[in-house]
Amino acid sequence: MAELIVTDYGVKANVAAVQTQAFQAALDACRDLGGGTVVVPAGQFVIGSIRLYSNTRLLLKTGALIKGSTNLDDYQTFGEEPDIAYLHSEYCVKAWHLPPYYFHALIAAYDATDITIEAEPGAIIDGQDVFDPAGEESFRGPMGMVFARVSGLTLKHYTIQNAANWAHVIARCKDVQINGVTVLGGHDGFDLHHSQTIEIGHSVIKSGDDCIAGYDITDLTVHDTVLNTACNSLRIGGRQLKVTRCLFTGPGEYPHRSENTHDTHAMVKWYAMAADAAVESTTFEISNSVMFQARNLVTYNYGDKVIMQDGQPLRVLSLVGDVIGQLEQTSKFFGHGQPVQLKLSQCRVTPPSGQPLLQIDDAATVVLDDVTLTAPTTIHRRGQPAVALSGHIEHQVI
Template sequence: MSNQEFNIIDFGAQADTTQLQTATIQACIEACREAGGGQITIPAGRFLIGSLRLYSDMTLYLQEGAQLIGSTNYLDYEDFQVPTTITYANDDYYQNKWHLPPYCFYGLITAFQAENISIIGELGAIIDGCDTYDANGEEQFRGPMGIVMSQVKHLQLIGYTMQNSANWAHCLDGCEHVLIERVTVQAGHDGFNLHHSQAIKVQNCHLETGDDCFAGYDIQHLQVTNCQLNTACNVFRVGGHQLVVDNCQIKGPGRYPHLSQDTYDTHALFKYYSIDADQMTPVEQDITFQDCLIDNIGKLIVYDFGNRDFMQTNRPLDQINFKRTTINHLTQPSTVNGQCLTVSFEKTLIDFNSKQAFLTFKTPITLKLNEVTFKRPTTIMLAEGQQLTFDFQINLIVTK
């Protein structure tokens, strides 16, 4: 990558004006591309933009106080007509179900089939989607994504705040070797969508989302570490291989509302995602929560394999593990439907505040409880009506 720096002011960009700066900033990006890459610098100030496209070997660098503000007119954005790896967008069933437009994956900052891209923000750097409304968009109101990175290798997202995204804050599909660090997401919709992506590290981030904090299927080798997660939907709606959530604080209810439902409750910690319209890598589907604090959410698990409305019809979940984790003020029971599933709790404290069964398994499973403490009498229902009730520390393995 070239060490050259390109400042958008040198290409005519003007701060703190109501005029779009898309063309001048894109001219700066194109100059950087012609030079073989380098740094595009965004200085302090508010810059109004539509869609920008980055290329290989580039760093978009937002200095302290820099703000990229999305236009509130959805016509100022484009998808650059580059194919996505998210093939359900072309499936008639899901197009009708969610009212998906043909330009679904358009956003403020985009890159496609590229490598060595970084978006870095200093203190106070903001990317604002402004909740742009699109009557032709998803659900007949969602506008452009925040950041769209498709099939990008060696991607870094560091230090900025993404707020008020009109659809997903980050759409990362088919990406490899991704580092996400010290990124804040506030309001809007999903925080990070990671479909078909692999080798991803997310650390020291702070998410307060209106929709899922993390979403995506066919994810491989994801590690989420030292993050604070808050949502008015699901914390994780994911599927994939070796997904590890480590030392995170997860608390509800949501600070910001779910925009289509106008509710704040955190629905579930984990909702499985394995959609039938996409190809999935034939590997084990597993997720682990370890050394986490989970507080004041609804359900622990939403898993009903074969349920198309839940988008759980491709590959089944193989195992979900909870290790050295505290689960406080869980308020709703979880019903789990899926064969050949292992559910494991190890050195975990559970406070389930309901008279209903904490977990109800509709199909044969393997349940492992190792040094698990229940703060109050708690019932687990196994397949064929077998009931287990606990009010103390327990060690147990049940295979049905």
């Protein structure tokens, strides 16, 4: 496959000028050749929106720094959308102040196959926190990257920082491999709406908003990854969701921009919107992980439109072999007529001080197997006496 260097297409390193057109010329030449590698050498480069095509590998060499332009006019959507239906929901547009160009981004690919973005050590993509008074929440700017309907997406070894909105939009994509990626600051780390067969491993996500988000996800594996956030560690919904050997930790190193707070909201928050179609949930398991310092362990209040839990209901959330501690508040786990289970197996749990571990309703069941509590606690079911728990619990269903 061909190798093209952006500096051969008029791109100059370490100049203040925005060089979107020259970058795009290299990517277009790669497309016209049927694919290849487009190389970004060491140096600083400022660009607006660029588009990758099938069979393209964008390689950032050590010392390469791609910075997003601070001029909003340098960004576009290429006339494309990522099939996220709430962009056309009157309720969502009004509630979140969404502009019609919401999914404009620094780097994008649509309806493509075999896209790779890869970096040597030390390469950085910087969104520069571009401010948009007409954007989401009246301040969020462009996305870091948007991939829509891409089959065979590989993201490797780069750092992306200061994304003006989500760092990665991965929508209706399949066969996604993410390895060794670092996300610093900004908003959501990865949003995986309608995507399938995704692996995220050996990555570090330190975000101001949700680390990993998205609904209607099928076959997601997250492993050996750090999740540090000023919002929710996982805000996801779908089927065959598996997370293992991860560190969930708060408070967030970077602030939640709209609230100017650092504390982690929840380790797990279900995500399913009636405004968009989704598959029914099946397996959702978090295993052999450390979950440390957050307001809540889990947030589930089925039917709540405001927190986007009015779509497909959660059925079973399993926590297996996890160490859970420094929770600040009682977690609410309400099915509101839709049966739901929370299973804890082989876990060590430090409950919130002086508060119940959980509040549940008649639709919810809690199953405890081989669970050790480091302090006494209770679980409250609405309308019934609290169930007291302490020490080691061999097996109990509540």
